[in-house]
Amino acid sequence: MPDDIDVFDRLLEIALLIQADMARELEPAGLTAARTHLLWVAHSSGPSTQQALAHALQVSPRNVTGLVDALEARGFVRRSPHPTDRRATLVSLTEQGTQAVTEMEEGRRRIAAHVVSDFDVDRLQHFRADLDAVTARLHELMDPS
Amino acid sequence: MPDDIDVFDRLLEIALLIQADMARELEPAGLTAARTHLLWVAHSSGPSTQQALAHALQVSPRNVTGLVDALEARGFVRRSPHPTDRRATLVSLTEQGTQAVTEMEEGRRRIAAHVVSDFDVDRLQHFRADLDAVTARLHELMDPS
DNA sequence: TATTGTTATACTCTATAACTATA
């Protein structure tokens, strides 16, 4: 019987493949993983302060400044003044930004459907449960609270 | 029934958790993901030219120079002249480098055992098969040859 | 002429610290 470590190897390989695939599709448009992550969060949360984005992304405020600069220069997001707090700026998606997110969602849906396309309903259900169990265990390891 | 995209979300979350966990353990020693990857490959392949490492890592030769510089400065690898080709240098692991790889292997084995610790033999076997199927499908997407 | 590794240059992600404007 193989050692459990091969499960880790499989998961790690999948992780690398997923990230490589995502990078391949995004980079032509000037979108990198970090910028896409911010775009994704801003889309989910609606117009957000950079402070809020920094917190959501677990990243320094300075880092958010740079990412928003890049996304703004490429037309994916827009900065606007906060209506009540003149220190803050609100980051929201432009039409182009919203469209990019929509296309990425479609791409992910297409990938997801492809990778499990020959699983029957029962197998897919078990696979989901297994992944959830693994995720929970990984969270335990990261956050031993 | 949920959309298949949630499988992708689960896999992506696992990918991020694995990488976060690996980063957390390595960085104190001055090892980053990129340096660790090179260390891993050099360990598996034995003494290698930087050219060979660049090819194995799918990265530019210039990048390898920087990674080897950093690993050499921290005592994980050693450069030595190639016995027959005076243009090339051979990169090999020091005692400290070998020990670091050994410790990482133990860490990965521990994590792997933990994440599937409540799977019985049958479930684990199915899970492996599912991961292999997903990996194969992802390779198809990446490499439509 | 081709290849190995390096210097030169540039872009990106990331962080901390100091600073400005506002709360």
Next chain:
DNA sequence: TATAGTTATAGAGTATAACAATA
């Protein structure tokens, strides 16, 4: 006094292009 965002500075990963030494 504290907070939001920026400038300043720094380290790391990555790339291409030009160059030296060697094949």
